[in-house]
Amino acid sequence: MHDSLSNHTNEDRHEDVERVLVSSAAIAKRVVELAQQIGNDYAHADGRLTVVPVMTGSLLFAADFVRALPQRRLRLQLTTVSSYGGKNTATRGSTLSGSLPKHLEGHHVLILDDILDSGGTLRLLRSEFESRGAASVRACVLLRKKIPSAVSTPCEYVGFDIDDEFVVGYGLDYDDLYRNLPFVGTLRREARA
Numbered sequence: 745m746h747d748s749l750s751n752h753t754n755e756d757r758h759e760d761v762e763r764v765l766v767s768s769a770a771i772a773k774r775v776v777e778l779a780q781q782i783g784n785d786y787a788h789a790d791g792r793l794t795v796v797p798v799m800t801g802s803l804l805f806a807a808d809f810v811r812a813l814p815q816r817r818l819r820l821q822l823t824t825v826s827s828y829g830g831k832n833t834a835t836r837g838s839t840l841s842g843s844l845p846k847h848l849e850g851h852h853v854l855i856l857d858d859i860l861d862s863g864g865t866l867r868l869l870r871s872e873f874e875s876r877g878a879a880s881v882r883a884c885v886l887l888r889k890k891i892p893s894a895v896s897t898p899c900e901y902v903g904f905d906i907d908d909e910f911v912v913g914y915g916l917d918y919d920d921l922y923r924n925l926p927f928v929g930t931l932r933r934e935a936r937a
């Protein structure tokens with residue numbers, strides 16, 4: 745039992761997780777692919793690229809992503825978006841909390857988020873950054889749900905399209921737990937009490 749496959753299987757497991765949707769190995773590979781593609785796309789913007797991770801969900805994604813771009817001169821500016829309740833997409837919404845990135849004039853902004861669901865977060869941030877004079881605004885999400893609201897929201901870079909299920913891990917939480925899982929998966933019913 746010393747081959748890498750069995751090690752990997754042991755790693756992607758948690759007693760509260762029902763099913764692994766995206767393995768830690770798949771995430772690691774895809775994050776490097778995205779960083780290489782985006783690094784090439786922004787070659788012209790060296791020194792004028794501002795990466796804006798949306799806290800807290802994209803903390804792990806952003807950390808791995810920027811480490812895969814060591815050769816690029818880029819700025820990191822965090823932002824925090826809170827979602828507020830509502831039974832449907834029309835009454836749900838997103839609001840900014842905390843400070844917004846500064847001095848975006850002439851900078852190419854790349855928003856990094858964990859998951860694209862209603863699209864509220866990306867729509868809000870895109871219009872904020874465009875109105876602050878960014879040279880361009882693009883978005884990259886690790887995950888996108890296969891639902892109309894997500895697929896119809898403009899997003900230039902997508903890691904994985906996943907089924908419409910509530911997922912945790914790799915930054916995504918349930919009640920602020922499970923962000924530290926290295927993979928993305930669904931929770932057992934008992935864990936969602």
Ligand code: 5GP
Nearest residue numbers: 801860861862863864865909910911916917
């Ligand atoms: P949107 O603004 O597109 O509706 O949703 C974005 C945010 O909603 C994500 O950044 C995340 O915080 C939260 N979210 C949406 N779907 C999920 C999910 O399946 N699991 C978790 N943990 N958070 C989600």
Ligand code: MG
Nearest residue numbers: 798799800801
């Ligand atoms: Mg979020």
